Amino acid sequence: MVTVVAPTSATEAAEVMRAAVSDELTVLPRGAGTKAHWGGTQSNVDIVLDTRRMHGVTAHEPGDLVATVRAGTPLRDVQAVLGLAGQRLALEAGFTEATVGGVLAAGEAGPLRLRHGSGRDLLIGVEFVRADGVVARSGGRVVKNVAGYDMGRLLCGSYGTLAVITSATFRLHPLPPARTWVSRPVGTLDEMADLVGEVMSARVSPSSVEIDLRGTSGTLAALIEGSRAGVDARAETATRQLGGGAVIGDEPAWWGRYPFAPDDVAVKLAAPVGPLGSVLGALRAAAGPGVAVRGSAGTGVLYAALPGSTSAEHLHSTLAALRSALAEAGGSCVVLAAPPSIRDEIDLWGPVPGLALMRRIKDQFDPARRLASGRFVGGI
C-alpha cells in the first residue's frame, strides 16, 4: 500500500525520510505528478512524498534579480509573482501544473533554453533532504558564487534519486518589453537545418528557435525579444533572412508544447545542431515518415512522439537505429515515457557517459536505494 505524505517544510520532509529509514521503506518524491510516468518503473513505492504543501515564493528581491521558491510551487504561480515586478524565471514547463521541484528534477526546459539554458543554469542555491533524512544546502542567494561544490547541478535532472529538493533559489531575468515570433513553413529537413543556422545570426539574436514537424515538413519559428523598436527591426531582418513565406505574428499554438499525448512513446533527442537535418532524417527512417517532432532546433533538444501501440520489439529496433545515427553525430536520445506494457522491455536511456561514476554517487547518497530506485539511468 502506498502512503502519500505531504510535509510542509524541509524539517518535516526530513522527518518523513528518517521514518522511512527506520522502517526500511522506499520513497518517491513527487510534485504535481505531471511527469510521474517519466523514467523507469520504481518497484515497491511505500511512501509518495508530495511536495505541494511546500508552497510559495519565500523571497524575491527585484533589485538583485533573485528569488527563492519552495519546491512544491507550480512554476506558473512563480511566474505570476515575478511578473508583477517585471521579471521572470527563464524556465518553462511542458505541463501547466508542473512544480518547480519537478521541473528541476526532471530536467525540463522549454524554448528559452537557447538563450538561458535549463534549470541547472538558472539555479543558484538549493535546499534538499538526503535519503538519510539530513537537510543540506549548497550555493546561496547571489548569482556569482564558487564556494563549495554545486550540488544543485547534480540534483537537476536526477529524477529524485539522490535527494528531495525542498527549496530553490534562482537567478531571474527582466521581462522583455516586446516579444514577437517569425514563422516560416519548411518543406525538407535540409532546408530546415539551413534556416536554423541563418536565423541564429547576431543581427536577429533570437531567444528561441523552435520547430514543429510531421515527417519532413512543418514550421520553423523564432522568438525575438527586446525593445519594441528593436524587436520590430530584428523581426524584419529575420523575415528577409528566412524568406519563403516567413511571417511575423503571435506565439504559435504548438509553442512550448510536447508533441506527444499521454499514451504515446515520448522520446527526447539531444543532437548537435550542425547535423540536425541528417539526425532527423535518421529518426524519420527509423520511426516512419509521419513521426511528429517539436522542440528547440537552436539547441538540438527535440521531442518526438511515437505511437503508443508500437510493439516493444519495433521500438527496440527504432531506438537502436536512431541511437546509432545519434552516436555518430555526437548526440543521444532517451525515452521519457512509454506505455507500461512496453516500458520495462526497452532501454529507456541508451549509452550513458560516466555511468560507473553515477552509480558511485548513488551509493554515497542513497546506499539503501530508498529514493526513487530504478527510475533513472542504469537502474539507479
Place this chain on the structure above:
Amino acid sequence: MVAASAPAAVDVLAARLRAELGDAAVVTEEAARRTYECDGLAHFRAVPALVVLPESAEQVQTVVRACRDEGVAWVARGSGTGLSGGALPLVDGVLIVTSRMRRIVQIDLSNGRAILEPGVVNLAVSRAVSDDGWFYAPDPSSQLVCSIGGNVAENSGGAHCVKYGFTVHHVTGLEICTSDGELVWLGAGQAAEAPGFDLVGVFVGSEGTLGIATKVAVRLLRQPEAVTTLLAAFGTVADAGAATSAVIAAGLTPAAAEIMDALAIEAAEQAVACSYPAGAGAVLIVELDGPAVEVAAEEATVRKLCDGAGAFEIRVAADSAERAEIWKGRKSAFAAVGRISPNYIVQDGVIPRTALAEVLAEIDALAAASGIRVANVFHAGDGNLHPLVLYDATVPGEYETAQRVSGAILDLCVARGGSITGEHGVGVDKADKLPRMFSGDDLETMQLVRCAFDPTGLANPGKVFPTPRLCGEPPRPRAAGDLASQSRQQAGVLAW
C-alpha cells in the same frame, strides 16, 4: 599517512615515470621544482616532491596510475594564475602540470563547439575563431595566460559573466582522469545534454579535487553585432552603484558593469596612465552588446540613467581602440595597486547588489578604524567585490592587520547573504572560512561527491574542505526509535 612513506615512494615514482614518459617530462631537480612552489597566491608556498609535464591524456593517466600505485597524492596545475592557492603543491606529492597540453583538438562552428586540451590558454580559444565571427565567452582578467583546465577547476568568471555566465555555462563535456587512473568522458560534448547526472556541472568548480580534466568541450558563441563601451565618472562610489542599480532596474542586462573607486583609479593612473576623468571618486564602466538596434537604444538609456545618478562626465568608445583604452585601467587594476602600496591582498567576496552602498560604507569604516587603506574594484553587475587591502610588510603587525580587515570584509559579505568567493575559489586560502557559509551537514554532503570520484583522497587533498571526510565512514549514528515513531505520527497527520 601519505607523508610517512612519501620520500621513498616519490623516488620510485620518478624512476617509473622517467621510464614511461621520458626524462624531459619529469622534473626532479630542486631548483626547477621550486619554480612551481606557488600559484597566483604567492603567500602560500610549497616545493613539490616531483613535477611531471605530460603531453597527452594518456600520459596524465600514466602519472595518475603511478601515483595510485604508490599511494602518492597529486595536484594539477595549469598556468598557475589561480588566486586561492588551489594549485599549491604538496611537499610530499606530485605536481601534474598541463602546460604541454595546448592542442585545440577540434573546432566545429556548424555546431558552435570546440574541444580543447586543458593547457590551452583561455584567450587562444577566441583568437582561433574570431576571424569567423565567433568567441568563447568566459574572460577572466588573466585570460592572456590562464589555462582552460584551470578555468574548469575554478569555474572562472570574468568581467562579462554578468551576462554570459561562468565557465560552467560554457563547458558541455569533459574527458577526465579520475584518481584511480580511468579516463572517462562526462556529459554530451557536441549536444546540449546527455542522459544521467550532470557530472560536468559538479566537476566544474571542484578545484581539482575530483580529478584532472584532460579534454574540455566548450560552447562557442557568435560575436554580437554591436558592442558599445561607456565610462561614467561620479563623485562617489555610492552614486556609481546607484547608477548600476538604475540600469538593472530598467530591465537592461549589460555585458559588463564594473566600478573602480578613487584609490583604484589613482593606482591605475600611475601604472598605465588610463586618463580617466580627473577628480572622479568612482568610475563605472558599462559594456552593452547585442543587435545594433538594441544596443543603440540601451546606450541612450544608460547615458540618461548615469546622468540622473550624478555622472559628471560620460565617455563612449567610438571604436575598439577606444574600448581598449577604457578597459585598460580596469584590467590593470590589481597589478597597478603595486604602484601605491608595497604589498596588498586581493579579496574576492560577493554581496547582493542591492547591499552595495551599505557594504562599501562598512568597508570604509573598517579601513578607517584599522588605519589600513582599501582600494575597491568590483563587478557591480553581480555584486562581486574585489577589495584590495593595502599594507607594508616591513611594518611590524601591518600584515596581520590587513589580514584581519580582509577577513572582516568576508564577514560583511556573509552577513548580507553573500559568498566568500565569487570567482577565485576556496583553495587553501578560504577552506577554513567555508563553514561561515555552510553547515557541517552541507559540507559533509559535498564530500559524498568527493568520495564517489576520489575515494582514496589523492586528488588535491587539503583544498576546499576544512575537515576532510574519510570515505567509507559509516553514516553518522542517527537517533532512531523515538524520533521515528514521532515521525510516523507526524506523517499520519500530514497524509492527505
